[in-house]
Amino acid sequence: MMMDWILLGVLYLSGCNISSCLLHQYHYVADPMNWTEAQTYCRVTYTDLATIENTEEKNQLITTVSSFENNTKVWIGLYTIIDWRWSDGYRGRGAEYRNWIIDHPTFYYVYNYFCVLSGNKQPWQANNCLANFPFICNNGTQLDPEFVFVNESMNWSRAQRYCRENFIDLATVRNATESQELQSLVLSNWAWIGLYRDPNIYWSDGSGSSFRYWDTGYNKILSSVACGVAALDNSGRWKFLPCETRLPFVCYSIPPLPVMRQVVKLRMKLEDSSVDLNDPAVKADILKKLQDRLKEKGVSGVTLKWREQPDGRVFHKEGKSSEKKKRQKTEL
Known part of the structure; x- marks a missing residue:
C-alpha cells in the first residue's frame, strides 16, 4: 500500500558562483620590502602573500593593483628553490x-x-x-x-x-x-x-594551485632561491626576481562568504509502510543520497539539513484534506 509523506529540507548555498568562486580578497601594499619582509607583513596583517588559483583571481589582483599603480611589479606568494x-x-x-x-x-x-x-x-x-x-x-x-x-x-x-x-x-x-x-x-x-633540475615552484601559504601566468622573458637569478612578481607593465604576467629586491606587494585575506538559505519541499512515496522516515539512520541515509546526487551534477558548496516541525518530526503523512486543497488549487 502506497503512503504519501511530505519531506522538508533546507539547503545552505554559499553566495558565489560555484564555478568561479573568488576565495581570496587582495590588498595592495605600496611600501617597498624584500620578499621575506613582505611575507611576514602579510601573515601578520592579513593571511599571506597573494596566492592566485584561477583566471578570475588573476584579473582581480590586476584590478586591485591597477587602482593604485599602472606600471609596476609587485611581489606575490610564488617562489622557487633552484637545485641543479x-x-x-x-x-x-x-x-x-x-x-x-x-x-x-x-x-x-x-x-x-x-x-x-x-x-x-x-x-x-x-x-x-x-x-x-x-x-x-x-x-x-x-x-x-x-x-x-x-x-x-x-x-x-x-x-x-x-x-x-x-x-x-x-x-x-x-x-x-x-x-x-x-x-x-x-x-x-x-x-x-x-x-x-625540477621546477620546485611553491606558494607561500602552501597552496597546491597549479595555475600559471608566466612572462616569457629572461630571469637572471644567481642565487638558489627566486621569488615571484606580477608585472603590471606586462599584463600582470609572472616572472622571478632576486628575493632581496625591494618592491610593493599584494597580500590576501579570506572574506566571509554570504550564505543563502532555501527551503525545498518534496513529496515521497513509500512502498514499505514499515519504514520510519523519522528514524535518524533513515534520515541520514536520505541526506547522503541527496548530497551524492548533487555532486554527480557538479554542484559543490551546498549543505543539506532537515528542518524539524514543532513536534520534532521531519516527515508527516499527507492527509486527505491536503489532497483536496491541492485539487482545488489545481482546478483554479
Missing part, C-alpha cells in the same frame, strides 16, 4: 662544477628551461627539456667516466632512458678537463648532458 642535480645522482667532489655561458642566469626561462646542453667547444646553457638534441652518455664509472656521443636527437628524458638502457647514464661533468673532453666529442652544435 646530476642524472646519476653524483654528489661527490666536483658535483658543483658548472661551465655556464658567461652571464648565464641560474634561472632561465622559468616555465620550461630545466635541462642542460653542452655545445661544440662551447660552455653550457639551459634549455627546454622537451626539445630534441643529440646527447652524451657515460659508459664508465662516476669517478672514471667514459664519454660516448650519441648522434640521435631525443628530448632529455628519452636521452636519459637511452643512456641507462645502453650505457650507464647521461654524462656527469666534474671539472674543466672533463668538460673539454666532452665538448670535443660533440659533433653537432649542442648535446644534452646529465645536469637538470
Whole structure:
C-alpha cells in the first residue's frame, strides 16, 4: 500500500558562483620590502602573500593593483628553490662544477628551461627539456667516466632512458678537463648532458594551485632561491626576481562568504509502510543520497539539513484534506 509523506529540507548555498568562486580578497601594499619582509607583513596583517588559483583571481589582483599603480611589479606568494642535480645522482667532489655561458642566469626561462646542453667547444646553457638534441652518455664509472656521443636527437628524458638502457647514464661533468673532453666529442652544435633540475615552484601559504601566468622573458637569478612578481607593465604576467629586491606587494585575506538559505519541499512515496522516515539512520541515509546526487551534477558548496516541525518530526503523512486543497488549487 502506497503512503504519501511530505519531506522538508533546507539547503545552505554559499553566495558565489560555484564555478568561479573568488576565495581570496587582495590588498595592495605600496611600501617597498624584500620578499621575506613582505611575507611576514602579510601573515601578520592579513593571511599571506597573494596566492592566485584561477583566471578570475588573476584579473582581480590586476584590478586591485591597477587602482593604485599602472606600471609596476609587485611581489606575490610564488617562489622557487633552484637545485641543479646530476642524472646519476653524483654528489661527490666536483658535483658543483658548472661551465655556464658567461652571464648565464641560474634561472632561465622559468616555465620550461630545466635541462642542460653542452655545445661544440662551447660552455653550457639551459634549455627546454622537451626539445630534441643529440646527447652524451657515460659508459664508465662516476669517478672514471667514459664519454660516448650519441648522434640521435631525443628530448632529455628519452636521452636519459637511452643512456641507462645502453650505457650507464647521461654524462656527469666534474671539472674543466672533463668538460673539454666532452665538448670535443660533440659533433653537432649542442648535446644534452646529465645536469637538470625540477621546477620546485611553491606558494607561500602552501597552496597546491597549479595555475600559471608566466612572462616569457629572461630571469637572471644567481642565487638558489627566486621569488615571484606580477608585472603590471606586462599584463600582470609572472616572472622571478632576486628575493632581496625591494618592491610593493599584494597580500590576501579570506572574506566571509554570504550564505543563502532555501527551503525545498518534496513529496515521497513509500512502498514499505514499515519504514520510519523519522528514524535518524533513515534520515541520514536520505541526506547522503541527496548530497551524492548533487555532486554527480557538479554542484559543490551546498549543505543539506532537515528542518524539524514543532513536534520534532521531519516527515508527516499527507492527509486527505491536503489532497483536496491541492485539487482545488489545481482546478483554479
